[in-house]
Amino acid sequence: MTGRPxxxxxxxxxxxxxxxxxxxxxxxxLERGRxxxxxxxxxxxxxxxxxxxxxxxxxxxxxxxLDGKPVRFASAGHASRHGIGMIHQELQLFPDMSVSDNxxxxxxxxxxxxxxxxxxxxxxxxxxxxxxGQALPLRALLGTLPLGxxxxxxxxxxxxxxxxxLLMDEPTSALTGSEIPTLFRVxxxxxxxxxxxxxxxxxxxxxxEIADHVSVLRDGRLVGEAPAAEVDVPWIVExxxxxxxxxxxxxxxxxxxxxxxEAKSLxxxxxxxxxxxxxxxxxxxxxxILGLYGLMGAGRTELLESLLGVHADLSxxxxxxxxxxxxxxxxxxxxxxxxxxxEDRKAAGLVPTLTVRDNITLSSLDRIxxxxxxxxxxxxxAAQAWVDALRxxxxxxxxxxxxxSGGNQQKLILARAAMSxxxxxxxxxxxxxxxxxxxxxxxxxxxxxxxEGVGVVFATSDLAEVQAVATRVLAMARGRITADFDASKxxxxxxxxxxxxxxxxxxxxx
Amino acid sequence: xxxxxxxxxxxxxxxxxxxxVVALVVLTVSFSLLSPEFLTAGNLTIxxxxxxxxxxxxxxxxxxxxxxxxxxxxxxxxxxxxxxxxGLLSRGLVLAPLGVVVYPHTWLVVAVALVAGxxxxxxxxxxxxxxxxxxxxxxxxxxxxxxxxxxxxxDGATFxxxxxxxxxxxxxxxxxxxxxxxxxxxxxxxxxxxxxAATFVATRTPFGRQVYAVGGxxxxxxxxxxxxxxxxxxxxxxxxLCSALVGLIIAAQLGAAHPATGETFELNAIAAVVLxxxxxxxxxGTIPGTLIGAFVIGVLADGLVLLGVSAFWQMVxxxxxxxxxxxxxxxxxGRYS
Numbered sequence: 001m002t003g004r005p006x007x008x009x010x011x012x013x014x015x016x017x018x019x020x021x022x023x024x025x026x027x028x029x030l031e032r033g034r035x036x037x038x039x040x041x042x043x044x045x046x047x048x049x050x051x052x053x054x055x056x057x058x059x060x061x062x063x064x065x066l067d068g069k070p071v072r073f074a075s076a077g078h079a080s081r082h083g084i085g086m087i088h089q090e091l092q093l094f095p096d097m098s099v100s101d102n103x104x105x106x107x108x109x110x111x112x113x114x115x116x117x118x119x120x121x122x123x124x125x126x127x128x129x130x131x132x133g134q135a136l137p138l139r140a141l142l143g144t145l146p147l148g149x150x151x152x153x154x155x156x157x158x159x160x161x162x163x164x165x166l167l168m169d170e171p172t173s174a175l176t177g178s179e180i181p182t183l184f185r186v187x188x189x190x191x192x193x194x195x196x197x198x199x200x201x202x203x204x205x206x207x208x209e210i211a212d213h214v215s216v217l218r219d220g221r222l223v224g225e226a227p228a229a230e231v232d233v234p235w236i237v238e239x240x241x242x243x244x245x246x247x248x249x250x251x252x253x254x255x256x257x258x259x260x261x262e263a264k265s266l267x268x269x270x271x272x273x274x275x276x277x278x279x280x281x282x283x284x285x286x287x288x289i290l291g292l293y294g295l296m297g298a299g300r301t302e303l304l305e306s307l308l309g310v311h312a313d314l315s316x317x318x319x320x321x322x323x324x325x326x327x328x329x330x331x332x333x334x335x336x337x338x339x340x341x342x343e344d345r346k347a348a349g350l351v352p353t354l355t356v357r358d359n360i361t362l363s364s365l366d367r368i369x370x371x372x373x374x375x376x377x378x379x380x381x382a383a384q385a386w387v388d389a390l391r392x393x394x395x396x397x398x399x400x401x402x403x404x405s406g407g408n409q410q411k412l413i414l415a416r417a418a419m420s421x422x423x424x425x426x427x428x429x430x431x432x433x434x435x436x437x438x439x440x441x442x443x444x445x446x447x448x449x450x451x452e453g454v455g456v457v458f459a460t461s462d463l464a465e466v467q468a469v470a471t472r473v474l475a476m477a478r479g480r481i482t483a484d485f486d487a488s489k490x491x492x493x494x495x496x497x498x499x500x501x502x503x504x505x506x507x508x509x510x
Numbered sequence: 511x512x513x514x515x516x517x518x519x520x521x522x523x524x525x526x527x528x529x530x531v532v533a534l535v536v537l538t539v540s541f542s543l544l545s546p547e548f549l550t551a552g553n554l555t556i557x558x559x560x561x562x563x564x565x566x567x568x569x570x571x572x573x574x575x576x577x578x579x580x581x582x583x584x585x586x587x588x589x590x591x592x593x594x595x596x597g598l599l600s601r602g603l604v605l606a607p608l609g610v611v612v613y614p615h616t617w618l619v620v621a622v623a624l625v626a627g628x629x630x631x632x633x634x635x636x637x638x639x640x641x642x643x644x645x646x647x648x649x650x651x652x653x654x655x656x657x658x659x660x661x662x663x664x665d666g667a668t669f670x671x672x673x674x675x676x677x678x679x680x681x682x683x684x685x686x687x688x689x690x691x692x693x694x695x696x697x698x699x700x701x702x703x704x705x706x707a708a709t710f711v712a713t714r715t716p717f718g719r720q721v722y723a724v725g726g727x728x729x730x731x732x733x734x735x736x737x738x739x740x741x742x743x744x745x746x747x748x749x750x751l752c753s754a755l756v757g758l759i760i761a762a763q764l765g766a767a768h769p770a771t772g773e774t775f776e777l778n779a780i781a782a783v784v785l786x787x788x789x790x791x792x793x794x795g796t797i798p799g800t801l802i803g804a805f806v807i808g809v810l811a812d813g814l815v816l817l818g819v820s821a822f823w824q825m826v827x828x829x830x831x832x833x834x835x836x837x838x839x840x841x842x843x844g845r846y847s
Contacts (some may be wrong), residue, residue: 331735332730348727351727353727353792363736365716374716
């Protein structure tokens, strides 16, 4: 530890939730003007610790100290009055309100007549965003801005409360590669002005780039702590997972099998919040793992959804095993052998009101049912088999899905897709917001399915992931496929340049 | 929020979870003590017959609400289907070009009325599932349109003498409403059979599970391959069928079909569903819960009548009970703040 004074400390903090230990005897010390990274798998206790620091949760035992003096935060509002702000993983903003209104929700500037003082708000908003070096359109509806800019608005809003400590829970999980440097610039600028930052992320390289200090949690305990300059990724992974991290050697290129899926000149008109697809064609063979690499807004999600039949205004043709899927709805395409693991597991993956078991069997009900009857016993044993196969860690099959960590929720949705015995598996950012161990297991499951003859298509913005698992890579930019690589030729440079290629520039396939 | 429930004592939490059962027991015991008539066989039979009407509607409504929708048109469908059956029985089918009047057999009339209910439900389903009209609006539209159609059928008049004539071969309808099997009135058998079938469908069939999935997260259900539009369509058809059945039962009980029959029935059905613990947000709810909810409302109404409480106060009390139940529901789910 350096000699800097601590601004916020947690001393021997323990947190129990209904009898389970979420945090056990954890010490945490945030120094003034430093960036302290909090690392751990999902369920390791990071968010709990962050919640305690932010006043959202109260520790069962242990104490917090602010500037060396013991404090108790009764609520997030209380902590906020002490200068502690939090940026949540999911943005807590209002997409249908203007940027300027978003900054002042709940503390609107009033005129003499008690109406909202737009002029004063906009001036203050311009100043606040200016401090962050950002000139955003103040009257634009927030929802029309790219996520990266929305994130900046969220930070500006937190800073509106005279923040000395900023807690950031995965601020980059939704950002594209080009937006992250901007965020980092903003963070460094804040630090230079004396703000102290606690930072959670699953992207370890990114953490080591930005953080001064790292603390690693595992199973609610502090298992490692060091200045960022003295550690590397393997050191962190070893502590997070409790075992060695050996980079997996890529599979010997398995020979791709018979043609499975073909997309012919898919075109999709643009809509608000949707990228247009412009003449997208590709073919997939059995056993292939096709990576769709591109930045946010490249059209990867739209392409996967088009294959699945989500968009009625799609033109072009999708052929699955010589059968045209034209005119078929989503459920018919799933019955025909497609399965999807969507990007946003909360909004589009999980059914929160169903149990773990019922979520897993959701795509396979007709297969499990005998004469239209679902036997609970058979359903449970079928679901259990997939829970075991994909190592979904759940308290029980009858537990609600929100009792699972993010990584296990993701494995659960993958189990649902795999259980439906798809010929083609579509995955959209399958490891986003997932811890290292779950990520490894998910990639392993994708390989296993491909090995069994399933055609796998996955969209990602993670270069390392493409290189780790794909047998072939399509780069996408602005709704078009800009390059088609064999995995062995998909270097980081080639992919990155193909993914940022503008429409009209030469196509790598030409 | 795990913290909220952890703070409740386990006994209290259980009590809240079983609140509808507790309410039913408390009401039954209190009314038995307060009124000697309450527990007599005669009163209980009347009570359960009343409950059956609401319970049958509420069972259909449960599917709709669990799927994330609402059906405001059930009362009007009750009225229209009763009028369809009443018209066919009392006036027959006038085939003007042939100059003859055909009197269909009673069971054909019953079938026609039930199919009419399903068709009306299908209109709701089409509006909601295919055209994307909000369920509240779509079924509000049918609430008016079906009521209007019921009035048009007879120009506002009542079809009476639905007992039929032996020479026309259309007798037998009263059996549905007033008949008994093994000493138990037919409407009660119908309620029991429907409840059993609905429980099976809800818990043991792919369709039932899909209803819960659509109500819990329609987007996730769609991407998982659940035929979301078809599921939405079917829940309204089920609700329409249940409404038609009630229309027949009431016409059979009265021996007459009146076009205003069923007004505000939809609100009683929704109240029973909500009292039974079904979430208006969709995704959660059970058929047994709905049955208990219907009994709470029925016992409350019956008991208050026996005690001589005025009809005006009865409405006030019913309103309070419903809101109280929903507050307890919020409390149980930890959203109370």
